[in-house]
Each structure stands twice: as structure tokens, then as C-alpha cells.
Amino acid sequence: MAAAELTVQPAFGPPSRVLISATPEHLMRDAAAAIAIACADAVAERGAFHWALSGGSTPVALFRLMATPEIAPGMEWGAVHAWWGDERDVPSDHAESNYRAANDALLARVPIPAANVHRVRTEDGADRAAAAYEADIRAALGDATAFDLVLLGLGDDGHTASLFPGTVGALPPEALVAAHFVPKVGMRRVTFTPRLINAARRVAFLVSGAGKAEVLRRVLRGPSAPDELPSQLIRPDAGELTWWVDAAAAGRL
Ligand code: 6PG
Numbered sequence: 001m002a003a004a005e006l007t008v009q010p011a012f013g014p015p016s017r018v019l020i021s022a023t024p025e026h027l028m029r030d031a032a033a034a035i036a037i038a039c040a041d042a043v044a045e046r047g048a049f050h051w052a053l054s055g056g057s058t059p060v061a062l063f064r065l066m067a068t069p070e071i072a073p074g075m076e077w078g079a080v081h082a083w084w085g086d087e088r089d090v091p092s093d094h095a096e097s098n099y100r101a102a103n104d105a106l107l108a109r110v111p112i113p114a115a116n117v118h119r120v121r122t123e124d125g126a127d128r129a130a131a132a133y134e135a136d137i138r139a140a141l142g143d144a145t146a147f148d149l150v151l152l153g154l155g156d157d158g159h160t161a162s163l164f165p166g167t168v169g170a171l172p173p174e175a176l177v178a179a180h181f182v183p184k185v186g187m188r189r190v191t192f193t194p195r196l197i198n199a200a201r202r203v204a205f206l207v208s209g210a211g212k213a214e215v216l217r218r219v220l221r222g223p224s225a226p227d228e229l230p231s232q233l234i235r236p237d238a239g240e241l242t243w244w245v246d247a248a249a250a251g252r253l
Contacts (some may be wrong), residue, residue: 078112086161
């Protein structure tokens with residue numbers, strides 16, 4: 001069943017393209033298909049697909065689906081480079097590690113070269129890890145630092161990556177990757193900044209469940225309040241922004 005398309009004109013900024021899938025299962029299938037298309041386009045044009053994965057729980061079902069024999073062959077894994085839009089300041093084998101979640105569900109199950117898995121090296125400490133990650137990104141992507149796809153989640157408080165309410169203004173304005181203490185979660189996080197995310201060729205939010213319906217409505221249809229709703233800061237400079245959502249999450253749009 002094809003996703004329904006909705007264009008949402010917010011009270012501020014450009015319209016948002018929302019693709020609404022009937023169920024969470026359809027959402028993950030639709031997202032996997034879109035990622036495979038983005039991958040094929042990038043590999044055909046530039047020989048590589050640089051993909052920043054999101055953390056949290058929502059994408060795990062997508063990662064597991066992408067690792068299945070039905071879906072995995074649709075990606076040219078030898079040309080895929082996996083990065084993380086944010087990471088928790090924990091060891092890479094920790095239960096809360098975004099790297100571990102994606103590696104267990106997907107990357108360890110597909111033929112992606114180990115050198116193409118760009119983990120945030122939290123063992124070096126969050127600040128050094130953020131600086132090294134930014135240097136790696138600049139070296140891999142060049143001056144434009146344009147990811148082919150940045151996959152994002154949406155927190156029920158309006159955060160995305162590790163850009164939490166009330167914290168973005170304190171980030172170094174020129175940084176592409178930053179480390180900061182996030183009081184709400186009581187830990188340091190390493191995160192892409194809006195500047196880096198907005199340089200991407202494609203940005204896609206993956207949002208599932210009725211629990212996200214109100215925050216999705218506020219982000220897309222509410223007044224501009226980016227300090228309170230950092231997801232509103234995501235406006236690609238020249239790339240595409242798409243919201244991949246299921247009907248439950250879209251229930252208040
Ligand atoms: C993280 C994520 C974060 C996540 C949202 C949504 O490290 O937690 O990058 O931005 O995408 O919090 O998380 P859920 O999918 O678990 O609701």
C-alpha cells in the first residue's frame with residue numbers, strides 16, 4: 001500500500017512533505033524502499049552513499065527489516081558509509097549506545113566494509129570524540145560536508161539527534177559536531193548540529209506511534225519555537241526534507 005502524501009504549510013518557513021504509511025510495518029517498508037533509492041542515486045552519481053543513522057528505539061525495526069534477505073540485497077553495501085547523527089557518551093558495547101543498536105540490528109548482518117562504519121569513538125571522551133568525528137566528516141565529505149541522507153527521530157519533547165530544548169543556543173555556532181551535557185537525560189551527548197544536518201542532500205524524519213502525534217503537530221503546524229522544539233531548526237539549505245510517518249503519528253496533522 002503506497003504511502004499517502006500530505007504537504008503541510010506551517011505558520012512559518014517552507015511547506016513540509018509528509019508521507020503517511022498506514023501502519024508501523026508499512027512505514028518501515030516504505031522507509032527501507034526510500035533509503036534504497038537514495039543509496040542507488042548516490043552510488044550512481046558519486047560512488048558512495050554516506051548515511052547518518054538515527055538513534056533511539058523507532059529505527060530498530062527499520063534496521064532489522066533492512067537486514068533481511070528480502071531487503072538487504074537492495075543496497076550496494078560495499079559503497080555504503082554508516083555514520084551517526086548523535087551518540088550517547090557511553091562505551092560502544094553499552095545497552096544505550098546508538099552504534100550498538102544499529103550494529104546489532106543491521107550493520108553486523110550486511111556486507112558493509114568495517115572501514116565504512118564510522119563509529120563515534122566515545123572511549124576518547126565526548127569532547128575529543130566530537131572533534132575527531134567532525135574532522136572525519138570533513139575528510140570524507142569535503143568542504144560541502146553534505147551527507148546523502150540524514151535519518152532523524154523525533155523526541156516527544158521536540159528534540160532530534162541530541163538537539164534538546166533549551167540546549168541548542170549554547171552550541172558552538174561554527175561546529176558541525178558538538179558534545180554537550182543534556183540535563184534532561186543526565187548525560188553528555190555527541191550530536192550533529194543543525195548546520196551539518198541542513199547541509200545534507202536528503203533529510204528524513206522517521207516518526208511512529210500515537211505518542212508522537214501531538215509533538216508532530218506542534219513541530220509542523222504550531223508556531224515557530226525552535227528553542228523549545230529544536231526539530232523546527234531542521235530546514236535543509238538545498239536538500240530535501242521528508243517526514244516518514246505512520247497514520248498513528250499523523251493523527252493530529
Ligand atoms: C537518541 C536519538 C534521538 C531519538 C529520539 C526519538 O539518541 O535518542 O537520536 O534523537 O531519535 O529521542 O527516540 P525514539 O525513537 O526512541 O522515540
